[in-house]
Amino acid sequence: MKASFMELIRQRRSVRAFEARPVEKKTQELIVEAALRSPSSRSLNPWQFVVVQDEKKREALAGVKPHGGGFLAKAPLAIAIVADPERCDVWVEDTAIAATYIQLAAESLGLKSCWCQIRLREDGKGGMAADRVREILSIPDDLEVASIIGIGYPAEEKPGHLQSELDYGKVHDEGF
Numbered sequence: 001m002k003a004s005f006m007e008l009i010r011q012r013r014s015v016r017a018f019e020a021r022p023v024e025k026k027t028q029e030l031i032v033e034a035a036l037r038s039p040s041s042r043s044l045n046p047w048q049f050v051v052v053q054d055e056k057k058r059e060a061l062a063g064v065k066p067h068g069g070g071f072l073a074k075a076p077l078a079i080a081i082v083a084d085p086e087r088c089d090v091w092v093e094d095t096a097i098a099a100t101y102i103q104l105a106a107e108s109l110g111l112k113s114c115w116c117q118i119r120l121r122e123d124g125k126g127g128m129a130a131d132r133v134r135e136i137l138s139i140p141d142d143l144e145v146a147s148i149i150g151i152g153y154p155a156e157e158k159p160g161h162l163q164s165e166l167d168y169g170k171v172h173d174e175g176f
Protein backbone atom coordinates (compact mmCIF):
# COMPACT_ATOMS: atom_id res chain seq x y z
CA MET A 1 0.00 0.00 0.00
CA LYS A 2 1.50 3.30 -1.13
CA ALA A 3 1.16 6.37 1.08
CA SER A 4 2.42 9.86 0.41
CA PHE A 5 4.86 11.26 2.95
CA MET A 6 2.16 13.43 4.55
CA GLU A 7 -0.23 10.46 4.76
CA LEU A 8 2.57 8.42 6.29
CA ILE A 9 3.34 10.89 9.06
CA ARG A 10 -0.36 11.54 9.70
CA GLN A 11 -0.89 7.84 10.41
CA ARG A 12 2.38 7.27 12.30
CA ARG A 13 2.20 6.28 15.96
CA SER A 14 4.53 4.45 18.30
CA VAL A 15 3.34 0.86 18.59
CA ARG A 16 4.59 -1.50 21.29
CA ALA A 17 2.46 -4.61 20.66
CA PHE A 18 3.38 -6.82 17.71
CA GLU A 19 2.34 -10.01 15.96
CA ALA A 20 4.84 -12.83 16.33
CA ARG A 21 5.40 -13.13 12.57
CA PRO A 22 8.92 -12.17 11.56
CA VAL A 23 9.77 -9.26 9.28
CA GLU A 24 10.66 -10.65 5.85
CA LYS A 25 14.29 -10.51 4.75
CA LYS A 26 13.53 -8.21 1.77
CA THR A 27 11.67 -5.79 4.04
CA GLN A 28 14.54 -5.80 6.53
CA GLU A 29 16.92 -5.00 3.69
CA LEU A 30 14.84 -1.95 2.72
CA ILE A 31 14.83 -0.69 6.31
CA VAL A 32 18.60 -1.12 6.52
CA GLU A 33 18.96 0.70 3.20
CA ALA A 34 16.95 3.61 4.64
CA ALA A 35 19.22 3.73 7.69
CA LEU A 36 22.31 3.83 5.51
CA ARG A 37 20.78 6.59 3.37
CA SER A 38 20.20 8.87 6.36
CA PRO A 39 22.12 12.12 6.17
CA SER A 40 24.87 12.83 8.67
CA SER A 41 26.97 15.85 9.51
CA ARG A 42 29.81 16.26 7.01
CA SER A 43 28.74 12.85 5.70
CA LEU A 44 30.91 11.24 8.37
CA ASN A 45 28.33 8.50 8.97
CA PRO A 46 29.41 7.80 12.56
CA TRP A 47 26.62 5.25 13.09
CA GLN A 48 26.50 1.48 12.90
CA PHE A 49 23.43 -0.72 13.18
CA VAL A 50 22.99 -4.05 14.94
CA VAL A 51 20.05 -5.98 13.50
CA VAL A 52 18.61 -8.37 16.08
CA GLN A 53 15.97 -11.04 15.57
CA ASP A 54 17.13 -13.63 18.09
CA GLU A 55 14.43 -14.00 20.75
CA LYS A 56 16.81 -14.51 23.67
CA LYS A 57 18.78 -11.39 22.77
CA ARG A 58 15.59 -9.34 22.37
CA GLU A 59 14.38 -10.54 25.75
CA ALA A 60 17.69 -9.51 27.28
CA LEU A 61 17.51 -6.10 25.56
CA ALA A 62 13.97 -5.66 26.92
CA GLY A 63 15.41 -5.80 30.44
CA VAL A 64 18.28 -3.33 30.11
CA LYS A 65 16.30 -0.52 31.74
CA PRO A 66 13.44 -0.65 34.21
CA HIS A 67 10.90 1.27 32.12
CA GLY A 68 10.11 1.69 28.45
CA GLY A 69 12.07 -1.21 26.97
CA GLY A 70 9.82 -4.20 27.66
CA PHE A 71 8.24 -4.07 24.20
CA LEU A 72 11.54 -5.17 22.60
CA ALA A 73 10.87 -8.74 23.75
CA LYS A 74 7.78 -8.82 21.51
CA ALA A 75 9.13 -6.88 18.54
CA PRO A 76 10.32 -9.47 16.01
CA LEU A 77 12.97 -7.08 14.77
CA ALA A 78 15.12 -4.75 16.82
CA ILE A 79 17.77 -2.44 15.42
CA ALA A 80 20.31 -1.02 17.84
CA ILE A 81 21.87 2.23 16.70
CA VAL A 82 25.40 2.82 17.91
CA ALA A 83 27.97 5.42 16.98
CA ASP A 84 31.60 6.35 17.27
CA PRO A 85 31.72 9.68 19.17
CA GLU A 86 35.31 10.24 18.02
CA ARG A 87 34.19 10.22 14.43
CA CYS A 88 31.71 13.05 14.74
CA ASP A 89 30.88 15.55 17.51
CA VAL A 90 27.20 15.59 16.53
CA TRP A 91 26.75 11.82 16.54
CA VAL A 92 23.67 12.20 18.76
CA GLU A 93 21.89 14.12 16.02
CA ASP A 94 23.15 11.69 13.36
CA THR A 95 21.86 8.66 15.23
CA ALA A 96 18.51 10.36 15.90
CA ILE A 97 18.09 11.02 12.19
CA ALA A 98 18.97 7.42 11.37
CA ALA A 99 16.42 6.23 13.94
CA THR A 100 13.76 8.40 12.32
CA TYR A 101 14.62 7.08 8.86
CA ILE A 102 14.31 3.53 10.19
CA GLN A 103 10.93 4.27 11.78
CA LEU A 104 9.51 6.01 8.72
CA ALA A 105 10.83 3.32 6.36
CA ALA A 106 9.15 0.69 8.57
CA GLU A 107 5.91 2.68 8.53
CA SER A 108 6.02 2.97 4.73
CA LEU A 109 6.38 -0.82 4.48
CA GLY A 110 3.25 -1.56 6.53
CA LEU A 111 5.11 -2.12 9.78
CA LYS A 112 4.98 -0.23 13.08
CA SER A 113 7.78 0.62 15.45
CA CYS A 114 8.80 2.25 18.70
CA TRP A 115 11.99 3.94 19.86
CA CYS A 116 13.69 2.64 23.01
CA GLN A 117 16.01 5.28 24.44
CA ILE A 118 19.33 3.86 25.66
CA ARG A 119 21.72 6.84 25.77
CA LEU A 120 21.78 8.43 29.27
CA ARG A 121 19.36 5.84 30.67
CA GLU A 122 20.19 3.88 33.83
CA ASP A 123 19.75 0.13 34.10
CA GLY A 124 18.01 0.31 37.48
CA LYS A 125 20.87 -1.60 39.11
CA GLY A 126 23.33 1.24 39.54
CA GLY A 127 24.75 1.03 36.03
CA MET A 128 23.93 2.32 32.59
CA ALA A 129 21.58 0.65 30.10
CA ALA A 130 24.14 1.25 27.33
CA ASP A 131 26.67 -1.01 29.08
CA ARG A 132 24.10 -3.80 29.30
CA VAL A 133 23.32 -3.46 25.59
CA ARG A 134 27.06 -3.50 24.83
CA GLU A 135 27.41 -6.83 26.67
CA ILE A 136 24.36 -8.44 25.04
CA LEU A 137 25.32 -7.44 21.49
CA SER A 138 29.14 -7.58 21.85
CA ILE A 139 29.45 -3.92 20.91
CA PRO A 140 32.99 -2.53 21.18
CA ASP A 141 33.63 -0.26 24.19
CA ASP A 142 34.49 2.75 22.06
CA LEU A 143 31.02 2.89 20.51
CA GLU A 144 28.13 4.70 22.20
CA VAL A 145 24.68 3.10 22.20
CA ALA A 146 22.03 5.65 21.27
CA SER A 147 18.74 3.79 20.92
CA ILE A 148 17.07 0.58 19.84
CA ILE A 149 14.13 0.61 17.44
CA GLY A 150 11.64 -2.23 17.86
CA ILE A 151 9.78 -3.09 14.65
CA GLY A 152 7.07 -5.52 13.61
CA TYR A 153 3.55 -6.06 12.32
CA PRO A 154 1.19 -4.31 14.74
CA ALA A 155 -1.02 -6.17 17.16
CA GLU A 156 -2.79 -2.98 18.21
CA GLU A 157 -4.49 -0.20 16.29
CA LYS A 158 -3.69 3.38 17.09
CA PRO A 159 -5.12 6.28 15.11
CA GLY A 160 -2.79 9.06 14.04
CA HIS A 161 -2.85 12.28 16.05
CA LEU A 162 -5.69 14.57 15.01
CA GLN A 163 -4.94 17.77 13.14
CA SER A 164 -6.86 19.60 15.89
CA GLU A 165 -4.36 18.32 18.50
CA LEU A 166 -1.37 19.95 16.82
CA ASP A 167 -0.04 22.89 18.83
CA TYR A 168 0.41 25.65 16.31
CA GLY A 169 1.16 27.96 19.28
CA LYS A 170 4.70 26.54 19.09
CA VAL A 171 5.19 28.09 15.67
CA HIS A 172 6.38 31.70 15.56
CA ASP A 173 6.19 33.92 12.52
CA GLU A 174 9.41 35.87 11.93
CA GLY A 175 10.44 35.62 15.61
CA PHE A 176 8.88 35.17 19.07
Ligand SMILES: Cc1cc2nc3c(=O)[nH]c(=O)nc-3n(C[C@H](O)[C@H](O)[C@H](O)COP(=O)(O)O)c2cc1C
Nearest residue numbers: 012013014015016067068069114115116117118161
Ligand atom coordinates in the same frame (compact mmCIF):
# COMPACT_ATOMS: atom_id res chain seq x y z
C1 LIG B 1 13.99 10.39 21.70
C2 LIG B 1 12.85 9.43 21.98
C3 LIG B 1 12.98 8.52 23.00
C4 LIG B 1 11.94 7.62 23.25
N1 LIG B 1 12.14 6.64 24.18
C5 LIG B 1 11.17 5.72 24.37
C6 LIG B 1 11.40 4.63 25.26
O1 LIG B 1 12.47 4.47 25.83
N2 LIG B 1 10.40 3.74 25.42
C7 LIG B 1 9.18 3.86 24.78
O2 LIG B 1 8.31 3.01 24.99
N3 LIG B 1 8.95 4.88 23.91
C8 LIG B 1 9.91 5.79 23.69
N4 LIG B 1 9.72 6.81 22.78
C9 LIG B 1 8.42 6.93 22.09
C10 LIG B 1 7.60 8.09 22.66
O3 LIG B 1 7.11 7.72 23.92
C11 LIG B 1 6.46 8.43 21.70
O4 LIG B 1 7.01 8.85 20.47
C12 LIG B 1 5.58 9.55 22.27
O5 LIG B 1 4.88 9.08 23.40
C13 LIG B 1 4.56 10.04 21.25
O6 LIG B 1 3.73 8.99 20.80
P1 LIG B 1 3.59 8.68 19.24
O7 LIG B 1 4.97 8.30 18.74
O8 LIG B 1 2.62 7.54 19.15
O9 LIG B 1 3.11 9.91 18.56
C14 LIG B 1 10.73 7.69 22.50
C15 LIG B 1 10.62 8.63 21.48
C16 LIG B 1 11.66 9.48 21.21
C17 LIG B 1 11.53 10.44 20.06
